[in-house]
Amino acid sequence: MEYKLSFRQYHKGLIKNKLLGLSCPRCGAVTCPPQMSCRSCTAYDLEITELSGRGKITTFTTIAVAPEGRESEAPYIVVLVELEEGPWIMGNLYDMDPSRADLSLIGRQVELGCRVYPGDRYSDGPMARPAFRFV
């Protein structure tokens, strides 16, 4: 069975600020980032859908110690965002000074942007990632 929404297709969409996911004809749930099965009912027969890219921050951290090759990015904020369509997704928040991030961020409304991590020798190419900003 064909893998419906590949990483490469998702990546290409995100670069154009289009957040692609999968909707489930059986239960109606939206799955994002993509995977083989519906996150709610495990159905495989899913349809590609474009998400709004809007949601609210559910948690955050400011990373001070970055992995090898990404030291120049630190400090940076990683957030989990609950999208309007339901799924949670991981991304970054570039709209503020990372040293000022605190619990008041939780619940803040954000919308999608995109930055590309160029990848390293282990990562099989570049990876787009959601870069959120406050609405």
Added chain:
Amino acid sequence: MRKVAVVGTGHTDFAAESPKTEIEMFCEAATEAMAECETGPEKIQALYCGNVFGDFAEGQGMIQSYIANELGMHNIPATRFEGACASATIAIRDAFMWVASGFYDIVLVGGTEKATAMGTPLATRTFAMGTDAKYEFAAGLTFPGFFALLAHLYAHTYQVPMERLREQMSLVSVQSHFYGTKNPHAQFKHKEITVDQVSNGFMVASPLRLLDCCPFSDGAAALVLASEDAAKKLTDKPVFITGTGQASSPRLSAQAPYLPRLRAREISAKQAYDMAGIGPADIDICELHDCFSIASIIAAENLGFAENGTAGQLWEKGETKINGQIPINVSGGLKAKGHPIGATGASQTCEIVRQLRGDLADTGRQVDGAKTGLVDTLGGDGTIANLVLQSAW
């Protein structure tokens, strides 16, 4: 299924920058375990080995076959287990299954790791390989970052004020270092710390500071497992594996809406409790996966030792010490004993077995009269395993 006992235990010193290789460390732990039960290599029918980063640390893959032959267990089947930090625990669970099924009578299981050989930047990169490479590492997620996200979510979900959670997390690390000084194999056997030092340390991923995090470590641990009949000839103090559980999780974001609970741990622990026919109140001692201070608090809740949002109070009240309601990580835990990740589950199991046998009487960390112990190990996002061990003599 047959009953399966741990009949021998071996544990190297855990340290930074060990002068020994991963194979050498495993062989030292294995021969100690074999000597305890006077079992030579000709008696061992299969080898199960946890090892995660040998490829990166030493350029050594497929380490299990070399280990078997170094130990003189020529041509026996040897299998490497990779479940990030839970590698050795899933190795033990599988070794248990092979003996319980009747296929083998005596097997060797353990783990070895030389994480500090990678240096901190590469180690941070390789440890992050336990997260989702495409959809979460892209955002720069690290392992401290994973638990840092959970710490803020925990404070928000359960409305624990950040100042109080900060204090509770510090108490977790302080207790681990206190008991670490009583464990001669501990990486930080000479280092006690204070709440102030933890709470004001160097920030790694907010709110987690340096002393909230376990170290990178080198070391090995090993066990000999035997069927009940074989065990009778090998030891007077068999410790039986009476329950096992294992479960898998998806990437962190896909674990919503359960977070900050780790649902897979709740499932795995229930399997282990049900198989043993016991519950959390029956556990006399627990070694749980304290890769970060907040991870201990979340684990204690997932394992049923406290209501969600309240486990920090166990450490506040001293209930996790050797005389408390549920002694947790009185080995020093990953935090102070060290965390050579491929060996950690075997180290935890070794500690529980020695506690149940009463071996640690003069160390200041023996839980008197402990009969039932729980092992809890979490690998990556992602792989969780639990073991219930019970003494029988």
